[in-house]
Amino acid sequence: MTFIIETRDVSYSYGDGIEAMRGVSISLDEGRKIALVGPNGAGKSTLMLMFNGILRPTTGEVLFHGQSLRYDSASLREIRRKVGMVFQNSDDQIFAPTVYQDVAFGPVNLGYPEEKVKRYVGYALAYVGLLGYERRPPHHLSGGEKKRVAIAGILAMEPEVMVLDEPTSNLDPASSEEIMDMLDELNCGGKTIIISTHDVELAYRWADEVILMENGGVLCRGTGQEVFKDSELIRRARLKLPIVVDIYKELVGRGLLNGSNPPRNVLELTDLVEARSRGTISRGATGTIHIADVDKVGPDEIKGILDEADISYAGAMGTSAKVLAEQVGISLDFTYGVIDKCILKALTGKNSLIMTSGGMVDHSLRRIRGYGEESGSRIEAVKLEPPAGSRADSKKQEASGPKYSMEHAGMAQ
Numbered sequence: 001m002t003f004i005i006e007t008r009d010v011s012y013s014y015g016d017g018i019e020a021m022r023g024v025s026i027s028l029d030e031g032r033k034i035a036l037v038g039p040n041g042a043g044k045s046t047l048m049l050m051f052n053g054i055l056r057p058t059t060g061e062v063l064f065h066g067q068s069l070r071y072d073s074a075s076l077r078e079i080r081r082k083v084g085m086v087f088q089n090s091d092d093q094i095f096a097p098t099v100y101q102d103v104a105f106g107p108v109n110l111g112y113p114e115e116k117v118k119r120y121v122g123y124a125l126a127y128v129g130l131l132g133y134e135r136r137p138p139h140h141l142s143g144g145e146k147k148r149v150a151i152a153g154i155l156a157m158e159p160e161v162m163v164l165d166e167p168t169s170n171l172d173p174a175s176s177e178e179i180m181d182m183l184d185e186l187n188c189g190g191k192t193i194i195i196s197t198h199d200v201e202l203a204y205r206w207a208d209e210v211i212l213m214e215n216g217g218v219l220c221r222g223t224g225q226e227v228f229k230d231s232e233l234i235r236r237a238r239l240k241l242p243i244v245v246d247i248y249k250e251l252v253g254r255g256l257l258n259g260s261n262p263p264r265n266v267l268e269l270t271d272l273v274e275a276r277s278r279g280t281i282s283r284g285a286t287g288t289i290h291i292a293d294v295d296k297v298g299p300d301e302i303k304g305i306l307d308e309a310d311i312s313y314a315g316a317m318g319t320s321a322k323v324l325a326e327q328v329g330i331s332l333d334f335t336y337g338v339i340d341k342c343i344l345k346a347l348t349g350k351n352s353l354i355m356t357s358g359g360m361v362d363h364s365l366r367r368i369r370g371y372g373e374e375s376g377s378r379i380e381a382v383k384l385e386p387p388a389g390s391r392a393d394s395k396k397q398e399a400s401g402p403k404y405s406m407e408h409a410g411m412a413q
């Protein structure tokens with residue numbers, strides 16, 4: 001089996017002789033959400049910059065799909081298209097006078113004809129929710145908007161892998177959630193996403209795989225549960241435990257819970273507590289989770305379900321769902337971790353609505369059903385169907401564009 005990215009015994013020294021990386025060998029699977037986690041100076045950025053040849057290892061080698069990276073200019077152009085890099089500071093990445101020109105930079109450099117550049121830029125901007133911003137000067141945008149422009153610039157080149165250095169640093173909580181939600185959506189469409197962060201909460205709840213780094217090397221790797229189970233290792237890396245793990249350990253310490261694996265999130269923690277107190281508490285009927293595919297149902301159907309189904313909470317995943325929510329005038333209760341939050345509410349008897357699109361629709365259904373099977377709690381998940389002959393058919397367009405748009409932004413099918 002080949003990995004999408006692999007490093008073999010990679011070391012790197014900056015010009016001043018500082019050895020920033022020491023013999024790092026890691027292999028990354030395709031289609032996963034991977035977080036490089038470590039304190040400042042651990043070597044996360046240095047490692048990431050090697051993934052697409054921006055830095056060349058002093059010793060060792062980097063492979064993409066099993067092939068060693070080559071560093072001639074044609075090979076570098078190719079790898080940088082396939083492995084897109086979003087820098088920590090958007091101002092290091094965005095330099096054109098308008099948003100359009102900035103996002104068009106990659107496709108123009110790839111030699112695409114003007115019409116194709118226009119189409120790809122349009123798709124990328126729609127995907128990140130910035131249609132209408134084309135003529136705006138990027139340096140006047142907010143931090144979150146700049147990050148979206150940087151992501152759109154990468155998306156317009158249709159990368160296989162997206163590498164984001166500290167994607168949420170300097171962003172407010174809402175903007176951070178929007179960026180992470182967008183990365184989930186892209187991953188759901190098959191892209192491999194690699195982020196670096198020292199935010200353990202973010203890494204723990206988001207990543208399929210955590211690679212813990214310190215002092216230019218890898219301390220350990222595994223699922224968030226595997227890596228963050230080891231308090232001593234986390235302390236050595238000058239990080240702290242995610243709050244849900246911390247609470248779990250305290251409950252275990254007091255004999256209120258037992259178990260060997262920490263819960264992944266609040267939902268699992270409350271399940272553990274509930275399982276422990278079974279017999280002493282009783283639960284009433286569970287609520288229903290309604291799922292609306294915004295590529296298929298329109299504002300009328302969504303308003304209809306809000307009126308009919310006694311919906312207490314609404315959440316949206318993905319840009320097109322959030323845009324529609326705004327159009328319909330729905331104030332969203334959840335914009336990140338939406339599925340689990342709706343499950344938590346269903347367990348307290350409340351109905352909710354999840355607005356989403358593309359592969360995220362089936363992902364939501366699978367997650368809710370999977371939860372039901374695992375926990376034995378029956379939660380009904382209902383997919384909102386479009387009325388026959390309605391929007392679903394009329395939305396079919398013949399235009400072809402980048403794959404991520406067709407699958408996710410609901411702009412072409």
Ligand code: ADP
Nearest residue numbers: 014018020038039040041042043044045046047
């Ligand atoms: P992280 O991303 O985990 O914060 P970095 O990869 O940025 O870590 O840094 C790893 C080490 O390399 C640190 O000691 C840092 O000071 C050093 N370093 C990073 N960039 C440079 C540079 N451009 N010149 C010299 N040293 C650098």
